[in-house]
Amino acid sequence: MRRTISSNYNHKLRPAERASGGRTVYDATTHSIRVAVEPNYLDDQSSPEDDYYVWSYRVVIENQSGSTVKLHHRHWRITDAAGKTQEVHGEGVVGEQPVLNPGERFEYTSGAPLQTPSGIMAGIYQMSTDDGTMLDVTIPAFSLDSPFGRRTIN
Secondary structure (H helix, E strand, O other): OOOOOOOOOOOOOOEEEOOOOOOOOEEEEEOOOEEEEEEEEEEHOOOOOOEEEEEEEEEEEEEEEOOOOEEEEEEEEEEEOOEEEEEEEEEEEOOOOEOOOOOEEEEEEEEEOOOOEEEEEEEEEEEEEEOOOOEEEEEEEEEEOOOOOOOOOO
């Protein structure tokens, strides 16, 4: 019998830590699976005069559990500064469905374009353990910021 264990899924940004080089890293741990995301604005691929802004994001998935896990599906929610949300569903990540033994990690880089100078992304990875238990693993909400976004201090 397959069970699915869910996690909370929302767009709240949690405090991020600074990586070496001053970049911001967002992370969440669900079911002992740590997901860390480091976004990076790509000035050379963006065209602000055409309302086209591009970011890369590096994701590290680390299996801190005692079971082998496999990533099956991804579900992203991408919201731009105007409040327009798009959802992206798909199998695996970057053409792979990685299997992680306890203590192993998988890293990949992908990208996202927006029509506004800032936005936010968050999501869920659907994974399974070696006994068939399905897990919803949180991809932490992270901010897509460009030098062209208006900043407001509350």
